[in-house]
Amino acid sequence: xxxxxxxxxxxxxxxxxxxxxxxxxxxxxxxxxxxxxxxxxxxxxxxxxxxxxxxxxxxxxxxxxxxxxxxxxxxxxxxxxxxxxxxxxxxxxxxxxxxxxxxxxxxxxxxxxxxxxxxxxxxxxxxxxxxxxxxxxxxxxxxxxxxxxxxxxxxxxxxxxxxxxxxxxxxxxxxxxxxxxxxxxxxxxxxxxxxxxxxxxxxxxxxxxxxxxxxxxxxxxxxxxxxxxxxxxxxxxxxxxx
Numbered sequence: 001x002x003x004x005x006x007x008x009x010x011x012x013x014x015x016x017x018x019x020x021x022x023x024x025x026x027x028x029x030x031x032x033x034x035x036x037x038x039x040x041x042x043x044x045x046x047x048x049x050x051x052x053x054x055x056x057x058x059x060x061x062x063x064x065x066x067x068x069x070x071x072x073x074x075x076x077x078x079x080x081x082x083x084x085x086x087x088x089x090x091x092x093x094x095x096x097x098x099x100x101x102x103x104x105x106x107x108x109x110x111x112x113x114x115x116x117x118x119x120x121x122x123x124x125x126x127x128x129x130x131x132x133x134x135x136x137x138x139x140x141x142x143x144x145x146x147x148x149x150x151x152x153x154x155x156x157x158x159x160x161x162x163x164x165x166x167x168x169x170x171x172x173x174x175x176x177x178x179x180x181x182x183x184x185x186x187x188x189x190x191x192x193x194x195x196x197x198x199x200x201x202x203x204x205x206x207x208x209x210x211x212x213x214x215x216x217x218x219x220x221x222x223x224x225x226x227x228x229x230x231x232x233x234x235x236x237x238x239x240x241x242x
Contacts, residue, residue: 051075051076051077051078052073052101052109053072053073053078053081053101054073054101054102054103055071055072055073056071056072056073056100057071057072058070058071058072059071059072059075059081059082059083060083060084060239061080061083061084061085061086061089062084062085062086063085063086063087063088063089063123063124063125063209064125064207064208064209065206065207065208066205066206066207066208066209066238066239067238067239068089068123068206068234068237068238068239069237069238069239070089070091070237071099071100072100073100073101073102074091074092074093074099074100074101075089075090075091075100076090076091076092076120077090087124087125088122088123088124088125089122089123090120090121090122091120091121091122091123092109092118092119092120092121093118093119093121093233094108094117094118094119095116095117095118095119095215095219095226095229096225096229098119098229098233116194116196116215116216116218116219117196118196119213119214119215119230120196120197120213120214120215121211121212121213121214121230121233122211122212122213123205123209123210123211123234124209124210124212125208125209125210126204126208126209126210127210128210131202131203131204131210132182132183132184132201132202132203133179133180133181133182133203134179135182136173136180136182140158140160140171140182143160143161143164143166144158144159144160144161144171145158145159145160145161145162146159151172151174151220152220152221152223153174153220153221153222153223153224154174154175155172155173155174155181155220155223156172156173156174157170157171157172157187158170158171158172158173166184167186168186168187169184169185169186170184170185170186170187171183171184171185172185172199172220172223174223174224176224176227181201181223181224181227182201183199183200183201183220183223184199184200184201185198185199185200185217185220186198186199187217188217191218194216194217194218195216196214196215196216197214197215197216198215198216198217198218199214199215199216199217199219199220200212200213200214200215201213201215201227203227203230203231205231205234205235205238206234206238209234209238211230211234213230
């Protein structure tokens, strides 16, 4: 990719050298997230052993400028199930109910891989000015290789330049009247190979939070409802009072 590849009357938002530095950083995060995604496919086994509670006691966690009020049975880690300041919080909720663990849903939490019954959400303070939707034009689109393919429910599937360091990941994009929907996925070879964390998407919520949520590729046909539900879930649990 050369700097003079852009049209003369449309200067790139980022120089090529800076772009590839950012890409390198994002690729490093991608490797880390892939490891987390692999671990996510094993979350069910972990949840089946320890750390679970049926308690719906409200826990208020403050991350930077934002306070989240979450039910105790949503927390992945028992040690994070406490009021006060935290660097990040990881939760697991059922789809589509967006509820925490209960005796009635125990079987869904016990499964090491599922067909989209669970969502994995991680809240942390924002370290990037753009979320995944905001990175589409200045970064991701410049890494697309070849023509897009048709994806589920109107999504476009984009392969990435092998030099970008994203391995087998692809990016799927869609339009729903606002900011574009953008998600990174490792698409399974067959539907049976889908895990609970084939795809991930990060969005900005609250004052200064990044929400990274992971979900099964089996849920891609529901991407509009999925994104709206995750945003609504966060909005309802954020205390935005000064």
